[in-house]
Amino acid sequence: MDEIIKTLKDANFDVDGTLERFAGNFLLLNKFLVKFLDDKSYEGFKNAIAANDYQAAEATIHTLKGVAGNLGLTDLFNISNDILTQIRQGTPENVPAKIPALDSEYSRVIAVIEKVK
Secondary structure, eight states: OOOHHHHHHHHHHHHHHHHTTTTTTTTHHHHHHHHHOOOOHHHHHHHHEEEEEEEEHHHHHHHHHHHHHHHHHHHHHHHHHHHHHHHHHHOOGGGGHHHHHHHHHHHEEEEEHHHHO
């Protein structure tokens, strides 16, 4: 368990804050991290952007942001929040420039979770 926590912390996951939200239950945290692998909000966001459907993009990136925040996926939360802010401020033309960072961070998070599950 200590090695997994170190790996998560080294990946900039907010393990301490997340464990606090999960009443210190590491097994529950691990269960939800693994469950994140099946979350469809990232895929839904990518599909919405491809279709230029910013209403659906807003809903899916909001979900991704919330899940990332609850699981302590700090960097993914920050990028998702930035994209959500752009959409809500009526500047969706700024979103495409942010997608490479989202893609990279999402892939990194998935790789870390796959490593520790």
